[in-house]
Amino acid sequence: MKLPLARTLGIKNCDSIRIVGPFEHLAIDYSDLKGENPVILARTNGVSGQFMYGIPVDRDVLLTNHKNVHKKRLAKRRRKLVEKITFLKPFLNENEKVLLVAKGYSPVSTFEKYLIGWFFIYLKRSLFVFTNQRIFHIPTTAVYTYRNTIAQIIYSGCESIAMKGRSLVVEYSKKTKREKFLWISGKERKKITELLKTISLSAPTDESSERTHLCPSCTNSLAKDTYTCESCGLQFKTKITAIILSILFPAGGYLYTRKYFLGFISAIVEIVLLSVMGLSFMNLQNDVGGSIYWFLFSIVALLSEKAVMIVHTSDLIKEFIPKTPPLQPKQ
Numbered sequence: 001m002k003l004p005l006a007r008t009l010g011i012k013n014c015d016s017i018r019i020v021g022p023f024e025h026l027a028i029d030y031s032d033l034k035g036e037n038p039v040i041l042a043r044t045n046g047v048s049g050q051f052m053y054g055i056p057v058d059r060d061v062l063l064t065n066h067k068n069v070h071k072k073r074l075a076k077r078r079r080k081l082v083e084k085i086t087f088l089k090p091f092l093n094e095n096e097k098v099l100l101v102a103k104g105y106s107p108v109s110t111f112e113k114y115l116i117g118w119f120f121i122y123l124k125r126s127l128f129v130f131t132n133q134r135i136f137h138i139p140t141t142a143v144y145t146y147r148n149t150i151a152q153i154i155y156s157g158c159e160s161i162a163m164k165g166r167s168l169v170v171e172y173s174k175k176t177k178r179e180k181f182l183w184i185s186g187k188e189r190k191k192i193t194e195l196l197k198t199i200s201l202s203a204p205t206d207e208s209s210e211r212t213h214l215c216p217s218c219t220n221s222l223a224k225d226t227y228t229c230e231s232c233g234l235q236f237k238t239k240i241t242a243i244i245l246s247i248l249f250p251a252g253g254y255l256y257t258r259k260y261f262l263g264f265i266s267a268i269v270e271i272v273l274l275s276v277m278g279l280s281f282m283n284l285q286n287d288v289g290g291s292i293y294w295f296l297f298s299i300v301a302l303l304s305e306k307a308v309m310i311v312h313t314s315d316l317i318k319e320f321i322p323k324t325p326p327l328q329p330k331q
């Protein structure tokens with residue numbers, strides 16, 4: 001709907017604008033907020049003071065397509081994604097606004113590609129939140145819910161960020177490191193390409209020039225290969241424990257890193273292999289023909305399975321898995 005006041009203020013896609021309350025705030029009704037409270041802006045804040053589910057957003061970017069045209073279905077889809085990231089509020093800086101949220105996947109190592117296989121790609125599901133300062137990379141569950149793990153890519157620490165096919169490719173400063181985030185939601189590909197054109201990557205900064213994880217309890221940056229947050233003392237699961245548990249118990253490493261489905265499969269595999277090993281050992285004692293091959297096979301297979309679990313869980317540990325669920329950071 002086109003309203004004279006909306007046009008004067010440069011506010012797009014709203015149904016009505018009213019001045020409400022003793023402090024003369026602007027109340028703006030958006031068609032995509034059907035049945036919900038209107039967006040209330042302090043008059044001095046202007047359009048930049050917009051929120052969605054308590055998260056500061058730029059509606060003109062968030063709810064429009066790559067040609068900056070407002071589309072109802074697209075707006076609905078994007079709003080649903082903003083609903084998934086309400087935990088993000090304490091992580092945002094002052095003046096930081098969410099521009100876009102997209103689904104995608106974490107980088108997959110060559111090891112995972114060949115040994116874990118594409119079947120387990122769902123373990124890599126992530127949300128990508130583009131703000132005016134950085135990209136939040138949020139590894140999620142298979143249904144895109146937050147699991148207390150969050151990382152950031154600061155624009156000013158990047159040499160280039162680009163969509164290549166369906167992957168988001170990030171080159172960190174001085175091209176020392178490159179990361180490829182797979183299968184970014186096809187529907188958002190063009191929008192991301194357009195969005196990245198508007199972002200400056202060259203601002204001088206002393207911020208870290210690679211993806212860094214943030215503490216889910218106090219929001220501070222976490223140093224690589226540490227297992228305790230220096231600021232709030234939150235403890236994370238350690239690589240050495242993952243390795244010891246993988247060696248000692250069937251599925252030990254997977255259960256420790258809370259990958260229960262992989263743990264279930266790995267436990268079955270290990271129990272079968274241990275049974276084969278026990279049976280063939282007994283047969284060996286009784287001189288049953290061919291049992292030596294079964295015995296050797298089960299040992300090699302079990303050691304390989306343990307090795308895969310150790311390498312895989314050591315990789316999972318890098319996501320900083322809190323030992324106990326952390327308290328939500330203060331808003």
Ligand SMILES: [Zn+2]
Binds near residue numbers: 216217229230231234
């Ligand atoms: Zn902390």
